[in-house]
Amino acid sequence: MKILTAAQTKQVDQATIQAENSSSDVLMERAATAFTDWLTARQSPAEAGEVLVLAGPGNNGGDGLVAARLLHQRGYSVRVWVLPAEKYSADFTVNRQRLPAVVPVAELASEQLPTLTTNTLVIDALFGTGLSRPLEGIAASVVQHLNAAHARVVAIDMPSGLLTDAPQPKDSAVVHARHTISFELPKLAFLLPQNAAFIGDWHLLPIGLNREVIEQLETPMYFVDVPTLAGKLPKRAKFGHKGTYGHALLLAGSKGKIGAAVLATKACLHSGVGLLTLRTPAVGYDVVQTAVPEAMALVDPHQDFLTELPDLKSYSAVGMGPGIGQQTATQEVLAQLLREAKMPLVLDADALNLLGQQRELLALLPPDTILTPHPKEFERLTEPARDDYHRLELLRAFCQQHQCYVVLKGAYTCLGAPDGRFYFNSTGNPGMGTGGSGDVLTGVLTALRGHSFLSALDAALLGVYAHGRAGDLAAQHTGEAGLSASAITRFLGPAFQELTTTEPF
Numbered sequence: 001m002k003i004l005t006a007a008q009t010k011q012v013d014q015a016t017i018q019a020e021n022s023s024s025d026v027l028m029e030r031a032a033t034a035f036t037d038w039l040t041a042r043q044s045p046a047e048a049g050e051v052l053v054l055a056g057p058g059n060n061g062g063d064g065l066v067a068a069r070l071l072h073q074r075g076y077s078v079r080v081w082v083l084p085a086e087k088y089s090a091d092f093t094v095n096r097q098r099l100p101a102v103v104p105v106a107e108l109a110s111e112q113l114p115t116l117t118t119n120t121l122v123i124d125a126l127f128g129t130g131l132s133r134p135l136e137g138i139a140a141s142v143v144q145h146l147n148a149a150h151a152r153v154v155a156i157d158m159p160s161g162l163l164t165d166a167p168q169p170k171d172s173a174v175v176h177a178r179h180t181i182s183f184e185l186p187k188l189a190f191l192l193p194q195n196a197a198f199i200g201d202w203h204l205l206p207i208g209l210n211r212e213v214i215e216q217l218e219t220p221m222y223f224v225d226v227p228t229l230a231g232k233l234p235k236r237a238k239f240g241h242k243g244t245y246g247h248a249l250l251l252a253g254s255k256g257k258i259g260a261a262v263l264a265t266k267a268c269l270h271s272g273v274g275l276l277t278l279r280t281p282a283v284g285y286d287v288v289q290t291a292v293p294e295a296m297a298l299v300d301p302h303q304d305f306l307t308e309l310p311d312l313k314s315y316s317a318v319g320m321g322p323g324i325g326q327q328t329a330t331q332e333v334l335a336q337l338l339r340e341a342k343m344p345l346v347l348d349a350d351a352l353n354l355l356g357q358q359r360e361l362l363a364l365l366p367p368d369t370i371l372t373p374h375p376k377e378f379e380r381l382t383e384p385a386r387d388d389y390h391r392l393e394l395l396r397a398f399c400q401q402h403q404c405y406v407v408l409k410g411a412y413t414c415l416g417a418p419d420g421r422f423y424f425n426s427t428g429n430p431g432m433g434t435g436g437s438g439d440v441l442t443g444v445l446t447a448l449r450g451h452s453f454l455s456a457l458d459a460a461l462l463g464v465y466a467h468g469r470a471g472d473l474a475a476q477h478t479g480e481a482g483l484s485a486s487a488i489t490r491f492l493g494p495a496f497q498e499l500t501t502t503e504p505f
């Protein structure tokens, strides 16, 4: 699914209206109807109580006015508050006139703000994608009043005061919504941690925007859902054998962190790898042979950490990092791997920290290497980010400079590609923020990079999605608090099965 900017969204709106030979108020009616359907399906008139609609001067306010009319028609008690402005949009004005006279309308003023309790249901239709600067004056006062009351706010399209595609001053007034109801495609602002408190839970409602125009618009940002991945993971070949699916090598573990090696190994085995060898220090040998008998163990001469790179010639992909520690000898193994590897690489955890300590090694990264940092690890490779938008700029520059893929882990894990594109993942849950979850991802990605039939991009997209989906499936059994990395590995099989293409009849 594409992520469009506010300007592009406007373009799609206009093209949709043109293609249908209709008018903008028809599209507004559709958007507000979808919004009202969403709300009335969740709140009866009695549960909602008196609904306050705060309407701004543009088309976001217009959406709010249509919603007010529809709610009134459906038996809800509604009161409208309008933000004073020098000019109102045409569709605001039309829908202001269409509002039945029995619906009370008042103008917002500093000395006249609505009375709110924590139970008041407020529809925030002050500003949407047309916001061009931080709120001030009466608009800022209204938003502060709303936030102070902790009212139940449902925002239309955007929480008012939040910019769609860019950061804003830290102390600017932004509505704290419980739900943000937007249309058709996600917005970049929804996916960034710094906006979580403003957006609440977000939902997309279809309003019949023109598909062809969306197809044609160029964007560097995508939200990865099932249709994005359709057809990328072929069914296993009937006459395939373990060689068809690659021989992966994992370099993982050190004394006290053999568990990380076990988790990555299990995950790799549950992600369709043909053969798997684990290189681990001698201390891990008995553990690995017992915990994961399907994997071959190739022990390092050192008891506690990795000191030697094995011969690489048999392997189709190599993953390094989970639990390896940061010994100098291990750093030398990493450097040697970067110099010698002709096969795809996946680097995680301490392999990234070691790269951060000796940045000249970054110049050795083979093209299409996949790195899987969390934000702190990423900063060790680059520089501290001012905010989430700056972090994305750093991500783009890093991927372009080193011609690599970076899986920046988070609630919406963002895959940065060497061509400057971003792919935000849609699966996963807060329960996955637990020790070992990243080790599992390394195993998954190493397995997929060993498949000769997948590109680096498709391997990364599928792996990140399947890892999150496995976490979601596991959480259905364990709950989020009870989710462990081991449980994620158990659901990788079903997650991949869902993504596997079926043959047409």
Ligand SMILES: NC(=O)C1=CN([C@@H]2O[C@H](COP(=O)(O)OP(=O)(O)OC[C@H]3O[C@@H](n4cnc5c(N)ncnc54)[C@H](OP(=O)(O)O)[C@@H]3O)[C@@H](O)[C@H]2O)[C@H](O)CC1
Pocket (backbone or CB within 6 Å): 009, 013, 027, 028, 029, 031, 032, 056, 057, 058, 059, 060, 061, 062, 063, 087, 089, 126, 127, 128, 129, 130, 131, 132, 133, 134, 135, 136, 139, 156, 157, 158, 183, 207, 209
């Ligand atoms: N996405 C869709 O498919 C549909 C979206 N719809 C809704 O339309 C809005 C976008 O409407 P638009 O009129 O473009 O923008 P807004 O309503 O957000 O606001 C524009 C007006 O607000 C003024 N403005 C901007 N920033 C401020 C500010 N900080 N303080 C005060 N006033 C501000 C702006 O004035 P300018 O001086 O900047 O020109 C405008 O007057 C979208 O979000 C959806 O809710 C449609 O319903 C159809 C489908």
Ligand SMILES: [K+]
Pocket (backbone or CB within 6 Å): 060, 124, 125, 126, 127, 128, 155, 156, 157, 158, 159, 160
């Ligand atoms: K809004």
